[in-house]
Amino acid sequence: MNGPGPVAEEPLEPAADATARGFEVTLENFTGPFDLLLGLIAKHEMDITEVALAQVTDEFISYIRRLRAQGEDWALDEASEFLVIAATLLDLKAAKLLPSGEVENEEDVALLEARDLLFARLLQYKAFKGIAAMMGSRLAGEAARFPRQVSLEPQFAALLPELIWRTSPHAFAALAAKAMEPKPPAPTEVGLAHLHAPKVSVKEQAGILAERLRTGGPQSFAVLTADAEGTLIVVARFLALLELFREAVVAFDQQSPLAELTVRWIGPDSAWSTERLSEEYDEAPAEPAAEPEAEPEESNG
Amino acid sequence: MAEDSGTAGPGEAMPDLASLPGGAKAALEAVLMVIDEPATDVELGEALGLSPVRVRMLLRELQDEYDGRRTQVPRGFELRSIAGGWRIFSRSEFAPVVSRFVREGQTARLTQAALETLAVIAYRQPVARARISAIRGVNVDSVVRTLLQRGLIAEAGTHPETGAVLYRTTAYFLERLGIGNLSELPELAPHLPGLEHLGDFDDLVP
Amino acid sequence: MAEDSGTAGPGEAMPDLASLPGGAKAALEAVLMVIDEPATDVELGEALGLSPVRVRMLLRELQDEYDGRRTQVPRGFELRSIAGGWRIFSRSEFAPVVSRFVREGQTARLTQAALETLAVIAYRQPVARARISAIRGVNVDSVVRTLLQRGLIAEAGTHPETGAVLYRTTAYFLERLGIGNLSELPELAPHLPGLEHLGDFDDLVP
Numbered sequence: 001m002n003g004p005g006p007v008a009e010e011p012l013e014p015a016a017d018a019t020a021r022g023f024e025v026t027l028e029n030f031t032g033p034f035d036l037l038l039g040l041i042a043k044h045e046m047d048i049t050e051v052a053l054a055q056v057t058d059e060f061i062s063y064i065r066r067l068r069a070q071g072e073d074w075a076l077d078e079a080s081e082f083l084v085i086a087a088t089l090l091d092l093k094a095a096k097l098l099p100s101g102e103v104e105n106e107e108d109v110a111l112l113e114a115r116d117l118l119f120a121r122l123l124q125y126k127a128f129k130g131i132a133a134m135m136g137s138r139l140a141g142e143a144a145r146f147p148r149q150v151s152l153e154p155q156f157a158a159l160l161p162e163l164i165w166r167t168s169p170h171a172f173a174a175l176a177a178k179a180m181e182p183k184p185p186a187p188t189e190v191g192l193a194h195l196h197a198p199k200v201s202v203k204e205q206a207g208i209l210a211e212r213l214r215t216g217g218p219q220s221f222a223v224l225t226a227d228a229e230g231t232l233i234v235v236a237r238f239l240a241l242l243e244l245f246r247e248a249v250v251a252f253d254q255q256s257p258l259a260e261l262t263v264r265w266i267g268p269d270s271a272w273s274t275e276r277l278s279e280e281y282d283e284a285p286a287e288p289a290a291e292p293e294a295e296p297e298e299s300n301g
Numbered sequence: 302m303a304e305d306s307g308t309a310g311p312g313e314a315m316p317d318l319a320s321l322p323g324g325a326k327a328a329l330e331a332v333l334m335v336i337d338e339p340a341t342d343v344e345l346g347e348a349l350g351l352s353p354v355r356v357r358m359l360l361r362e363l364q365d366e367y368d369g370r371r372t373q374v375p376r377g378f379e380l381r382s383i384a385g386g387w388r389i390f391s392r393s394e395f396a397p398v399v400s401r402f403v404r405e406g407q408t409a410r411l412t413q414a415a416l417e418t419l420a421v422i423a424y425r426q427p428v429a430r431a432r433i434s435a436i437r438g439v440n441v442d443s444v445v446r447t448l449l450q451r452g453l454i455a456e457a458g459t460h461p462e463t464g465a466v467l468y469r470t471t472a473y474f475l476e477r478l479g480i481g482n483l484s485e486l487p488e489l490a491p492h493l494p495g496l497e498h499l500g501d502f503d504d505l506v507p
Numbered sequence: 508m509a510e511d512s513g514t515a516g517p518g519e520a521m522p523d524l525a526s527l528p529g530g531a532k533a534a535l536e537a538v539l540m541v542i543d544e545p546a547t548d549v550e551l552g553e554a555l556g557l558s559p560v561r562v563r564m565l566l567r568e569l570q571d572e573y574d575g576r577r578t579q580v581p582r583g584f585e586l587r588s589i590a591g592g593w594r595i596f597s598r599s600e601f602a603p604v605v606s607r608f609v610r611e612g613q614t615a616r617l618t619q620a621a622l623e624t625l626a627v628i629a630y631r632q633p634v635a636r637a638r639i640s641a642i643r644g645v646n647v648d649s650v651v652r653t654l655l656q657r658g659l660i661a662e663a664g665t666h667p668e669t670g671a672v673l674y675r676t677t678a679y680f681l682e683r684l685g686i687g688n689l690s691e692l693p694e695l696a697p698h699l700p701g702l703e704h705l706g707d708f709d710d711l712v713p
Contacts, residue, residue: 031414032439085438124436127492131424132416134487135478139411142479144396146403146541148378148389149337149649152609153596156335157656159606161615165683167622172684173693176626180642180695321600322581330583331601332608337649348608375528377536394527395537401554402542450644452620 033085034125036063057089087235088118090242107222205233206240207274213250213265220260318349325351326359333363339386339476360387384475385482411451418444419453423474424489427457427467453477524555531557532565539569543652545592566593573598617657624650625659629680630695633663633673659683 040059091114151157167175209224221241228234241263244250249267254260318325332340332348342353342360349356360380369375379392391399411419418441421433433441445468448454457469475482524531534555538546548559548566555562566586575581585598597605617625624647627639639647651674654660663675681688 031417032437034438121436121438125438127489128417128420128424128436130492131487131489132413132420135420135423136411136413136416138478139416141393142477144393145379145381145390145479146396146399148334148391148541149652150335150541150543150594151652152335152656155602156605156609159609160657161610163657163659163683164616167684169684169686169691169693172622172626172629173695175623176630177695179623179627180630318604322575323583323598327581327583327598328601328604331597331605332583334584334595334597335605335609337652345608347611349604369528375533377529377533377538378540389540391537391541392529392533395534398524398534398554399537399541402538402546402550452645 033082034122037122038126060089061086084235087238088114202236202239203274205236206243209237209240213263214269218262218264220262224263326362329359330363333389339384339388341386382481383479384472415444415447419448422454422468423470423486426469429460429465429467431465531555532568535565536569539593539595542594545589545594547591621650621653625654628660628674629676629692632675635666635671635673637671
């Protein structure tokens with residue numbers, strides 16, 4: 001795969017802000033990957049119901065690359081969410097490069113499903129974003145009205161029925177403790193251990209693939225991912241293959257259009273290490289960041 | 302008019318409303334002056350010894366008067382039915398003046414992220430955090446906490462299978478939004494361009 | 508009282524009252540309808556950008572309208588001046604109806620929100636409303652009013668620096684809880700992990 005097209009280069013928000021205020025700041029005006037995608041789509045004046053997502057792929061991926069450049073400040077699950085979407089977009093882009101024809105094998109079907117799922121999720125998000133905007137203006141409008149809620153005049157207050165009280169001193173103390181519990185900031189560190197999505201290193205997966213291809217001969221992508229525990233690993237191996245291809249150490253063979261793709265090692269037999277791989281997925285190179293001028297506004301009316 | 306004084310409660314002899322200046326409508330108004338949370342037509346009817354139907358009729362007459370339907374001169378306040386009950390509010394045009402006296406109700410504005418999360422909870426309740434995250438594509442832990450603190454959402458038990466905490470919106474949410482109940486939320490469908498089958502996709506989202 | 512709360516209200520700029528429906532009189536009415544503490548003509552005039560003389564004139568017009576001086580049909584509420592301040596009350600003729608509503612319509616149990624607020628006051632007294640709000644994360648004005656009305660809390664002077672009204676619990680509260688004095692309140696510590704952050708809330712309070 002070729003690198004994404006160049007975009008205007010502007011500095012990102014300082015990372016310190018990103019940790020202090022969380023994801024939204026990292027993404028500046030965007031509240032998540034769907035928001036960003038919608039923004040990019042709006043920028044290109046495309047209708048998401050049309051199959052046009054692949055056109056925003058490059059921009060999206062370049063955006064993600066710059067976010068990845070912020071390294072550890074970026075919460076893992078948020079990063080992986082972006083990675084999954086980026087991978088789906090990559091799939092779609094790859095599909096565009098394939099000769100068009102009937103859908104035959106399972107991978108193509110899976111690819112179409114991935115696309116539909118992404119569209120569906122994007123549309124769903126778009127709907128909620130529209131509703132959220134409406135809610136925001138209603139809440140603001142309501143805040144301009146003040147309810148009458150005045151104290152009862154003493155002669156009426158005296159008539160209030162005797163209070164029913166069933167709270168013991170101990171229950172009362174527990175209530176106080178709960179009410180006064182400090183409200184901690186967002187759990188940026190908490191709970192990473194039990195996350196279903198472990199950190200997946202593209203470079204590490206590239207190492208595994210390289211080893212298998214050098215020793216095991218040509219293999220299909222299906223075979224290469226047969227032992228992957230979960231989607232993230234599959235995605236990482238897919239990205240790793242693209243990286244290996246860019247390094248010109250693997251080649252792809254395909255007997256006929258839409259036939260199974262076989263991966264073959266063409267690099268040196270030894271003395272090759274993943275150190276040579278680009279670090280764009282795993283670590284933070286000090287590459288200057290850029291910012292697409294995507295509009296955060298939604299595209300619907 | 303005298304149709305239903307049959308509800309005369311236990312405690313005390315019901316005064317003859319018709320004999321009072323302003324009649325039943327003014328009596329209703331008098332009660333509206335002392336409530337400090339929305340009151341239903343049933344509650345108001347019980348206090349006045351009137352049927353809920355009659356109370357609703359009177360409430361609507363009062364609404365028309367306050368809005369200046371006939372005189373073209375509205376009063377500075379309005380009568381609205383919100384979160385299942387009736388209550389008097391200052392008219393929104395006068396917010397800049399009123400807010401100098403009343404700090405109440407002056408809640409800080411919600412962020413875009415909080416609004417989106419609130420919207421998902423409102424339409425998918427009861428709903429677990431993971432599901433909200435899946436829809437919004439980001440971690441929503443801190444935003445959910447903010448909404449809980451603001452009293453806009455509350456916990457609603459746990460998911461029978463996963464055990465995940467579920468969330469729902471509160472009566473305060475309805476009140477802040479100025480609607481009577483959840484069915485008054487605008488339809489989600491018009492925001493979904495040509496996707497009648499979107500429900501199908503819900504199952505695909507973890 | 509008339510000081511600004513910092514939370515930017517909807518439009519801080521003074522609107523042109525004459526251009527609003529109902530004009531200055533409706534604006535005055537909007538304020539009178541929602542204030543709890545009676546306001547003087549001077550305070551009202553300052554908020555509205557009118558002279559006290561003009562305010563008194565408008566107040567008298569409103570009084571006449573509410574009393575039905577012209578229509579012979581009074582409203583269920585009246586505008587009364589108490590110790591120099593003005594506020595709207597339910598009309599005294601309807602006291603029997605209002606009494607009945609208060610006696611039978613009100614719940615005799617504290618809400619969860621009221622209980623929690625009471626708990627905060629009990630353990631942090633004397634404490635200002637703003638501080639309680641900061642600790643609970645929600646506006647507590649109306650809940651504090653309920654607790655005052657119920658005689659569970661009382662005012663306890665003002666904060667030496669901010670001048671904010673402070674609240675404390677009453678003897679009636681001790682009685683209801685079934686303890687002799689405040690030192691018999693159970694220890695809070697066992698329930699509270701991370702007490703060290705409690706001070707954080709002070710910074711949030713203006």
